[in-house]
Every structure is written in C-alpha cells, then in structure tokens.
Amino acid sequence: MKNSNSVKFPSLMHAMNGLPAPRMSRLPASEVQVLRQVMIKACDLPSGSALERFVRDALADAEVVESYFFPRISRQSVNAAPQQTQMLLPINQALRAARQAKAFVDLLPHERSVAFVAALLYSCGVFHCTHPLFRPSGRNGAPSRSYAKKLMGLLLEDALHNLQRADAGLGQTLAAVLGMGDAQDCQPDQVARIGTAVYLANVAVMQVGLGV
Template sequence: MTQQTDICTAFPKAHPAGAAPSTRIARYTDKQLHPCAHDLAQCRQEIESRMPYATAEPLNQFIYDVFADDDLVHAFFLPVGMSVLAGQPPVMPLDLCQRDATKAASYSVLLHRQEREMAAAAAFVQTCGYYWCVRQQVLDQQSPLIASAPRAYRARIAAASRALLEEPLRQLRRSQPELGQTLARVLGVGVGEPSDVDAQQVARVQAALGAVHLQVH
C-alpha cells in the first residue's frame, strides 16, 4: 500500500515571488514526494515539452539549466490546488507557470517579439524559488514558519531563487551577454552587479510579467 503524508502546505491562489503561501491540509504520497529516477526523467521531459521555446537557442538552454536541479523538477509536480473542473487532475506548479508563460508571450502590443520570448522564459521560471520552498516545507513540515515569520519565509524564497537562477544566468551571459544581463535584471538576480542593459526594455518586460499576475490572479 502506498504511504501517504498529511501536512500543512501551500495551496496558493496566487504566487508572487515574494509572497508567503497560505496553508491548508494536503495529502501527498511518498511517490509524489520522492519520485524514482525513471519518474524524474519523465517529469523533466514533460517540463521540456511544455516550456516556452524561443528562436534564441541560448534562452532555451537557460531553462534547461534551471531545471537541471532535481529538487526543482520534483517541486513542479506537487499538486498545489484543486482543478476548477470536476474530474480534472489537481493543479501543479508546471500548469501555473506554463499558463503564465503563454500569457507573457501574448503581449504583442507592449513587447517586441524577442522581448516576448524573454518575458515567457522569465514567467516560466520566476517562481521557481517559491515552489522549491513549498516542497521543502512539505518535506520538513515547517509550515509554522509561515505564520510566525513571513518575512523570514520571503527571505528563504529569495535565497532559493538566487541559488537556482544564478548559475544558469551566468551561463547565459557567457553565450549571450546582453540577453543574459537583461534577463538577470528582469528576474532581480545580480542587480547589484555592473551591467549595461536597456532600462526601458527591462521595465517593459517586468510590466508584462506584472500584467500576467493581475490577469490570472
């Protein structure tokens, strides 16, 4: 019989990068929490099949590099909410991030084509630290941290995002310096480092990401 774990975890209606999740009781199986290597490979393949693809191959490679982290792949397949349609499977982070990326890529009035591709990639990965922390919360059963120290939880999310994104962004800057620097600024990673980016372009992409959250949440 499959073991199941009852814990308090996040069922977010929205997932802004700095927001601490609300809590409900959720039930996860051991297989959901600790997929085998075969399941992990299938999960990674599904992420790659649903990620936004850009004409600039280095941008695609950036997303591949982000999801080289096994724990993040696990995190993108933990159910985080119930489907609004009866009989449909529960909502996963992958569903939400794919939806956000699709929305971001549709802003043809606000963004140029290459900017839309950048916005889609940013929308797909910008909450990776959030969901990584959600999974750690599940594993560690640390939900009291949210209620007692939301500021500490936000700091934990920010630290996780930096840890997950810094090296992929560094690799992107090596192959495409301007693209890598701009995306890093959009995602708020390494903002203190000297860079020569188009501030208006960064503002346009960030505005599109903000509009995505206003529309879907």
C-alpha cells in the first residue's frame, strides 16, 4: 500500500525504477517554488501568522528547499545481515519527524505547531551539507554533527531574526528549542517539552544523514 503522506518526486521514482540517477544540476526556479509551497502547506499554519512567515523566510533560500527534495541512498546493516540499500527522500524523513514531534504526549495544544515547524527544519543543515551540489569543497564523507548544527544556524539565522522582531516570545522560544539562542528569557518547562519532542523525532533522521 502506498503511503499517502509521502511526497512523490520524479527523480526518486526514476532511481527506484532502475533508471539513470538524477542529473547533478539545480532545479528550475518554477519547480523550486512548487516544492516550497508543498512544505509550507504541510505545516498547516494560519496564513500570515508569525510562525507561517518564519517558515516562508526559512524556505526563501532555494538551496534549502532543494536539499529536502534530493533523493539519498541509505545503506544499513541489520545484525549480521548484508547491507540493505534504501532510497530516501529527505522531505519525507522530515515530515515524519515533524508529525512525530507534534504528537509528543507531553506537549500542550498551543505548542504542537511550534514543535512541527522546529522538527521539520531541525535537519536542514544535514540535508544541505550532504547534497552533492552544496557540499563544501574538500569535505568528503558524512559531516559531523557540530558542522551540521552550525550550518542549520546559518541557514535559519535571518528567518529567526525576523520572527524575533515580529513575535519576541515565540522567536526566543524557537531559537532556544533549536539550540540557537539562550533559554533564559523563555519558559524553561516549555522549551524542555518542545525541545525533547523535536530531538527525539529527529534521532533517526540524524543517524541516517550523518552515518552515526
């Protein structure tokens, strides 16, 4: 049975059907815009809300969007069995993590949308630095966790600053959850709840992306 929650992407379908791998070239701006709207719509946020504007700002960089839609090959060994090869699409990994975070049992109702957005963007640094066109020159193999986290901060910095200007409380909370700001001015229990939900939901995503 097909998973109706999975995003379909032509390059992935070609790879799964044994056809040539997708070309190593940037996506057209028109296609990036379609994919950007897929991600924004998935967040299901009130139009014009501070959190929705944050998502739009975070996805304004075409490289961020493209990173979520480039298929990756994952090779895993289970016990003593030979390695199993699986084709993964980062957006599906991220959406799965976002839904898991949103459903975290300890969250309060008004915290669930924040957890969804934070979990969706939590691994953007991993996806970006493992994209073959965006990987920094001289860096081979899987990136380190610290490098991926630093890159996430750079990719989301402007969007987060805009959010903090529009809604200081929400911006500070989201920054603390993502490890990009001090939690001193936030509600510590709230940051702990959302942060735990986001972290646990992304453990598997980080393991696959970083090879750890």
